[in-house]
Amino acid sequence: MPTDAARDAAASQISASRAGGPAPVVRTFFDPATFTATHVVHDPATRQAAIIDSVLDYDPASGRTRHDSASAVLAYVRAEGLEVAWQLETHAHADHLSAAPWLQGQVGGALAIGADIVQVQDVFGKIFNAGTAFARDGSQFDRLFHDGERFRLGSIEAIALHVPGHTPADMAFVIGDAAFIGDTLFMPDYGTARADFPGGDAGMLYRSIRRLLSLPGETRLFLCHDYGAPGRDHFVWETTVSAERQGNIHVHDGVSQDDFVAMRTTRDATLDLPRLIMPSVQVNMRGGHLPDPESNGTRYIKIPLDTL
């Protein structure tokens, strides 16, 4: 059986944390407009913090951006006296714009994403005909994580895991005993992320999910989204490996890769594209920076017709 050194390292980090290491504190801010959960995680010993998957508010009718969601995160960070070490993105989101550069301007923190963002930049750079001014080398970010790379949040150990499938570049960030798993699994009663965006792959998503579900059962999982579910009208963004293995409607223990891929492919064919995919991808492929202004000083979002 092949060993998975990065997974094993993450599993032993989680076990050590649960056995008495410092437990990271997580506070979540939920954006009901995009159903996105932004997590602020910090080390209570050093008060170092990471902001994960922040939201820049955007109204597609007017083209107006706002910082209401990010300002709520900022107010919490300041009130708690946190020192922001990281602005983490689990992936290039297609359903909301990232506020990471704006937050970085306010409170700092290294902007980081998975190293395979360069693939996403290549694909969407072509779709949006972004030209040579748009670098497709990940240089918009301060750090590009590879699978198994370690980092720290104050006194707490952390490790990045590559979990592709929803997009080619998705990462999960395991910080102490808490895993921030982006768009892979959602709550057990909702299921899993779609796998039909450019570069997505349902079989790959299945294998990434099984890898996450081979972490210790008590691992805390923090999700990037919740959409509610039949019989549940409140939003939830935290679960555990055990709960997902027992009850995830798409991928509980016993579901084969073939069955998952058939389900996922059938379901994805029925889904509309996210309402904000055009602005989101153009901004997030640039690390959350808006496109450069044109000669009149105005920034524009493009809409390729009959392409996506």
Ligand SMILES: [Fe+2]
């Ligand atoms: Fe996503």
